[in-house]
Amino acid sequence: MTLQEFINYLNIESQHTSDIEITGLNTLQDATSSQISFLENKKYTHELEKTNAGAVLVTQELAHLVPKNCIALITPEPYLKLAYASKLFAPNVVETEGKEPEIGENTTIMPHVYVGKDSVIGKNCTIMSGAYIADNVHIGDNTLIYPNVTVYRDCTIGNDCIIHAGTVIGSDGFGFAHTKEGKYIKIYQNGNVVIGNDVELGSNTSIDRAAFNSTIIGNGVRIDNLVHIAHNCILKDGCILTGQVGLSGSTTLHEYVIMGGQSATAGHLEIAPFTTIAARGGVTKTISEPKKQWAGFPLMEHRVWLKLQGRIAKLLK
Amino acid sequence: MTLQEFINYLNIESQHTSDIEITGLNTLQDATSSQISFLENKKYTHELEKTNAGAVLVTQELAHLVPKNCIALITPEPYLKLAYASKLFAPNVVETEGKEPEIGENTTIMPHVYVGKDSVIGKNCTIMSGAYIADNVHIGDNTLIYPNVTVYRDCTIGNDCIIHAGTVIGSDGFGFAHTKEGKYIKIYQNGNVVIGNDVELGSNTSIDRAAFNSTIIGNGVRIDNLVHIAHNCILKDGCILTGQVGLSGSTTLHEYVIMGGQSATAGHLEIAPFTTIAARGGVTKTISEPKKQWAGFPLMEHRVWLKLQGRIAKLLK
Amino acid sequence: MTLQEFINYLNIESQHTSDIEITGLNTLQDATSSQISFLENKKYTHELEKTNAGAVLVTQELAHLVPKNCIALITPEPYLKLAYASKLFAPNVVETEGKEPEIGENTTIMPHVYVGKDSVIGKNCTIMSGAYIADNVHIGDNTLIYPNVTVYRDCTIGNDCIIHAGTVIGSDGFGFAHTKEGKYIKIYQNGNVVIGNDVELGSNTSIDRAAFNSTIIGNGVRIDNLVHIAHNCILKDGCILTGQVGLSGSTTLHEYVIMGGQSATAGHLEIAPFTTIAARGGVTKTISEPKKQWAGFPLMEHRVWLKLQGRIAKLLK
Known part of the structure; x- marks a missing residue:
């Protein structure tokens, strides 16, 4: 899914339009440029500054700390948005296709x-x-x-x-x-x-x-x-x-x-x-x-x- | 099963003969007139007075508190009798009859x-x-x-x-x-x-x-x-x-x-x-x-x- | 397995050569003459003196306490040797032979x-x-x-x-x-x-x-x-x-x-x-x-x- 589709799904207002391909969610520390992260708890602000995430769900208040090369997805409830987003990347509980073991x-x-x-x-x-x-x-x-x-x-x-x-x-x-x-x-x-x-x-x-x-x-x-x-x-x-x-x-x-x-x-x-x-x-x-x-x-x-x-x-x- | 059969099963002496149909056991609070309850712990005496149970297993000492419309089943061991009685109403562990799911x-x-x-x-x-x-x-x-x-x-x-x-x-x-x-x-x-x-x-x-x-x-x-x-x-x-x-x-x-x-x-x-x-x-x-x-x-x-x-x-x- | 085979398996130096048949391991208290026991913790020394085990894995230091009729298998690490030995007597996790239930x-x-x-x-x-x-x-x-x-x-x-x-x-x-x-x-x-x-x-x-x-x-x-x-x-x-x-x-x-x-x-x-x-x-x-x-x-x-x-x-x- 593209970042734009992601943004639309979560109903986030964003000035960015982007067709970066998003592959999943991750923590600020571990996210790569094709992943989205989040920050709600100020305790982890120092991790925001160093993140390699492609985009970050973040409050208006902390948005100015988002590093260059990372898109701020501003929302009053980053953690809640993360929860909604997590479903997008959940694999099937049981696969019916695939190779026999x-x-x-x-x-x-x-x-x-x-x-x-x-x-x-x-x-x-x-x-x-x-x-x-x-x-x-x-x-x-x-x-x-x-x-x-x-x-x-x-x-x-x-x-x-x-x-x-x-x-x-x-x-x-x-x-x-x-x-x-x-x-x-x-x-x-x-x-x-x-x-x-x-x-x-x-x-x-x-x-x-x-x-x-x-x-x-x-x-x-x-x-x-x-x-x-x-x-x-x-x-x-x-x-x-x-x-x-x-x-x-x-x-x-x-x-x-x-x-x-x-x-x-x-x-x-x-x-x-x-x-x-x-x-x-x-x-x-x-x-x-x-x-x-x-x-x-x-x-x-x-x-x-x-x-x-x-x-x-x-x-x- | 009738109350009389219940009384006979538990070997309780009772002046009552009764063909009330008994459908199960329950607490003093929740029992209906077709259910039997019990009182052993004096702490719950106040619940006895308000019970709607059809009959109550109770000690001689507390029998006078059994309300009208409720039959006292007097026994020195109400809780033990309840235990024996509980088996009477236990359903099968596995049904062999019944509708397919x-x-x-x-x-x-x-x-x-x-x-x-x-x-x-x-x-x-x-x-x-x-x-x-x-x-x-x-x-x-x-x-x-x-x-x-x-x-x-x-x-x-x-x-x-x-x-x-x-x-x-x-x-x-x-x-x-x-x-x-x-x-x-x-x-x-x-x-x-x-x-x-x-x-x-x-x-x-x-x-x-x-x-x-x-x-x-x-x-x-x-x-x-x-x-x-x-x-x-x-x-x-x-x-x-x-x-x-x-x-x-x-x-x-x-x-x-x-x-x-x-x-x-x-x-x-x-x-x-x-x-x-x-x-x-x-x-x-x-x-x-x-x-x-x-x-x-x-x-x-x-x-x-x-x-x-x-x-x-x-x-x- | 014979005691000699057991000794060889564990790489223990022993003056004894013995073809006693060994059937398993056990505690000092419960071992029989066809079983091997062990002592590492000095707290249990009193049990050594009374053991009926056929042989005992024991340190040099405590070997003199091994009773007559019991062979001392001297090793610096009796408990570790016991662990290695335990595998010898482990039954199959799943049997493929045997009577139908x-x-x-x-x-x-x-x-x-x-x-x-x-x-x-x-x-x-x-x-x-x-x-x-x-x-x-x-x-x-x-x-x-x-x-x-x-x-x-x-x-x-x-x-x-x-x-x-x-x-x-x-x-x-x-x-x-x-x-x-x-x-x-x-x-x-x-x-x-x-x-x-x-x-x-x-x-x-x-x-x-x-x-x-x-x-x-x-x-x-x-x-x-x-x-x-x-x-x-x-x-x-x-x-x-x-x-x-x-x-x-x-x-x-x-x-x-x-x-x-x-x-x-x-x-x-x-x-x-x-x-x-x-x-x-x-x-x-x-x-x-x-x-x-x-x-x-x-x-x-x-x-x-x-x-x-x-x-x-x-x-x-």
């Missing part, structure tokens, strides 16, 4: 399995009954998918992975704008999930696809049961998440972060390499210093938390 | 899907592989059911809904009485789940059916992954539950309540419209005043919680 | 169900669509398995059980050693799950199989939705776990323990009979005295927790 040598597809169009499964895999492998999914070699796993379209899983039963890879991230009347408008989650090699995921775990780009699970990651990973999280190599951990959107765990049972993050933050979060720890801010141990909610160093519990216990005396 | 125009039913007897699915829906749509389920138009979703019998889902993979709608509420010997007797959950229009449910979420009547999810509600909603909860329009929230039984969320990640409620309480519960907040009492922000466990106003954390931090000095 | 009288197997080799299902059961019953699974009489449940190989379920949709029984416990280079080596979970009679499990719950021996769910247990039970937990008769409870590995709940919503345990501990853990309680140590009520994290007696909350509230004044 490619299944590698020595791979077993058990009964009651669905494998979608254009999907590729490597060698020596086992895809067990009730698994759903959507369209355009790529799975490496020697990977084992247990029963009733769902892999949404466009996701990729590496070699030597084990995905336990009932786990969902690629469900939509929890994203929506709202109208003045309080109606929620879905932000279609047009990204995917990319899982590295030698990853094991427990049962009944949920990993959401990205709004844009990818939710990423690095090599060697181990994730336990009933873990919630929201959209656009990045887990670098060797991270360990134990049972019932919850990661909010856009959490980045650097290498070898360990999170104890029921611990969680608030999202839009990073955790330094080799950090340990104790069970129930609640991370609300970026942790920059590596190799430390944290606990509690609000979060503090684990040794401080232990000391604090001692002080709190004294209140009883 | 009605599938609307332009609706896609993918392979490996089961749709039960007497179920009706609207137009332009997609029911993806591995979904189980039980008997007498009603689904509106334009609704998308992702793979491996289970919808139990008698539940209804509105128009324009999206239900992500692995989610379960209508599993039994967690209800049982116990005998003196410590055996748990199941209270058959004979109600259902009713989901409004424009609702999106994340993946691997569980919504239990009501013991009596309905667990209700209002229009426009958004629910994230791995959320637990117990029996007889009511979520009014526009509520938002983020990842891993847990609602205990008979929680009522009024319009536009927002609950942060891993927050929870203790059940049998109400939360006023436009309330926000911060992540990890634990609600143990009704919140009557609308539009406030709460946090912590025990719960307090969010600004108080922040202040408290400051005071607690001072203990370390 | 035995299905009892009056049992209904709905469409889209898989039942594996050598499995036995009793009378009057209903196995609903999308359920996966793996190889060598034994299910008693009158048991109801809802849709999209997965039961992994070698697990057993008793009579009169109800397993709600999406629940997973027997997924791998979360176990791995790591190499010096930080690569995680899976400890194959060669045990199973054994579920007693009259057990009800909610929807989307996960129960992991044991590393060795069995994860055990006793008779009459009631488990709610989205509960996580790690490997080698033992729940004795009559325990109740409400929504989103999490049990870490090797937790033993004695009879009639009740755990409130989102409560959890740290693993490798026991909870005395008739204990109640309030919602959100976090159990980090063994509770020896029965019939008490506990709350909080760190855990304390419930009445103390209430008092403490009062004291904490005073900090605001």
